[in-house]
Amino acid sequence: MIEVFTLAFLMLVSVASVVAAYLAIRERDMVKAIVFSAIQSAMYALIFYVLMAPDIVLVYIPVSVGITPAVLLFVTKKTERYDGD
């Protein structure tokens, strides 16, 4: 029963990561795109957790959900907010 739940959870999370990545690339407002990218990273962190990689979860959550969006937000603040015309 637990295995079925884990596998279904893994499927759900990987499909959600695809949706978040698509929205992150399509979104023209960079701030919203960064938030979608952080959601996609959180989904990947869950994938790593289910794939039995606790070390990578520990390094991936601060890096990809915390620091990378902060860096990209700084860059967006200093340059242009909208992508394209």
Place this chain on the structure above:
Amino acid sequence: MNLSLMTAYVVVISLYVNLGIALYGIFARPSLVKKLLAITILSDTANAFAVLVGYRWPKTGTPKPPVYTNSTFNNQTLHYYVTHAVDPLPQALVLTAIVIGLAVTIFIAFIIIQYYRLHGTVDVRKARR
């Protein structure tokens, strides 16, 4: 088709789709910041692939993380550990790759800011003129 095989297909296919989405972002979106964001998605997907290759589903029992958790050592516990833990090597490589990837991302971010200071835009189509 059993559920574990189906899950494996769904995960692998979604990772491939993410790879395609990230490549589209790198090639087709005009903003350099969006390209940088797509590069981070691409590297994360490559790392997820590496971890997925090191995963295992043992015939009996469930997979274990690559941490030896028994405080007593004998041949039985060691054999259980070796036959149930997932591959630690891709995890070790991905671990350093993520931190170095962050350093390289920050470096590219500095270069993009400098580019904006000199050219006044981060749109590659406008910068060409």
Place this chain on the structure above:
Amino acid sequence: MKASEVFVLISIIVFIFSLAYITSLGGLGQLPPVNVRVLAQRYLELTWNPLKPFMSSSGYESVTAIVWDFRGLDTFFETAVFYGAIIAAIAIYRGVKITGKGKTIGMSPIARTITRLSIVLIPTVAASIALHGHLTPGGGFQAGSVATVVAVLIIMVFGRKAIIRKGLTKSRILLLRSLGLLGIGFTAVALLLAAIALGVNAYIFQNQPKPFAPLGFPKIYDGMILGGSLLLFNFFEFIAVTAGFTLVLLLLSLDEKDVRRVVVEK
């Protein structure tokens, strides 16, 4: 939709399908795999193995053992790449003065109070991740990334000047980072230096005693598993990663006006 976009889409789709075909032919193998490769089994077997003292590492955790013992030289040069990227980023900002003078801009009192609590808690968690890296999941890289979140929080909530007013100026953070790097380098050659003094043989990146190299870092002290050089490497990498990322984030949060005066118009 223009012709170039269609071309890009089609080429990406072709690329992804060919990649998927190649990996399904032999890259990924059977899914999900039942066994891991023989090399991985060797690593797992030798992580904590008192029966084979000359070949095993000294911690419970296979990932940390691979990162800093079995493939230590690999990680050493990856650390070098990491600092190369950070130094290159700092080089752009050469000559920019970072001062703590002036008014600080911050968020609301609620955010400030919560942050005051978490800037005590997060470094504690990071230190435990670093110092238990050879026993539980964790290590220097993980702890460094966790501790950098504190720098992000302080910069976002209290403003960049709060870090400098606490005494962490640019040169001091650079000093911390250099201390971490020196510690890693010294730990790598410590046994070699000791061996020269004692007149015996030793290797670079040696952790436990090997045949013809009798020296080794302490494995167990008073019933406590120390992990030999893994503990030292994790601790120094923790300091170095935290200081490096804090420095870069500090530079990234500078006012554009001040930077432009030095970087562009000089």
